[in-house]
Amino acid sequence: MEAxxxxxxxxxxxxxxxxxxxxxxxxxxxTKKAGDMATMTKLNLQIFDMNTEIDAVxxxxxxxSYLTYVGDCGYEAELADKYxxxxxxxxxxxxxxxxxxxxxxxxxxxxxxxxxxxxxAFCSKCGHKLS
Numbered sequence: 001m002e003a004x005x006x007x008x009x010x011x012x013x014x015x016x017x018x019x020x021x022x023x024x025x026x027x028x029x030x031t032k033k034a035g036d037m038a039t040m041t042k043l044n045l046q047i048f049d050m051n052t053e054i055d056a057v058x059x060x061x062x063x064x065s066y067l068t069y070v071g072d073c074g075y076e077a078e079l080a081d082k083y084x085x086x087x088x089x090x091x092x093x094x095x096x097x098x099x100x101x102x103x104x105x106x107x108x109x110x111x112x113x114x115x116x117x118x119x120x121a122f123c124s125k126c127g128h129k130l131s
Contacts, residue, residue, distance in 0.1 A: 039103060043096050050089045050096075057085050 061082050064075045106115045111128030120130055 036103065036105065040100060043100050043103075047093050047096055050093050054086055054089050057082050057089075 061079065064079055064082070068075055104118070106117055107130065108114070109116055109123035109126060109128050109130065111123055112126040114123055114125040116123050116130055122129055
């Protein structure tokens with residue numbers, strides 16, 4: 001009887017050790033996911049801020065355009081500067097979006113919208129090809 005109890009306790013100990021190891025891996029994955037989400041949030045906030053700045057420059061361009069319409073001339077250099085500001089911000093937004101795309105570990109299925117791993121070739125829900 002003592003041998004049976006000892007065997008049961010050994011199996012319980014091995015099961016507990018395996019569960020602890022899996023829990024540790026899951027905690028590590030959750031920590032990484034939280035860090036990735038924080039990074040994504042910061043990048044998306046940068047995009048939002050740049051779009052706000054672009055809107056302000058568009059407003060300034062509108063004012064200059066109106067002044068030109070009513071006969072106040074000489075704003076060509078200022079307009080060129082405003083256009084360059086917009087182009088710079090749009091280029092930076094494109095860079096940030098590329099960073100976001102490269103950072104994401106998952107993608108949404110174009111067929112059903114399910115979140116899938118980047119390594120998946122097909123969606124596990126609808127079977128749509130992902131690549």
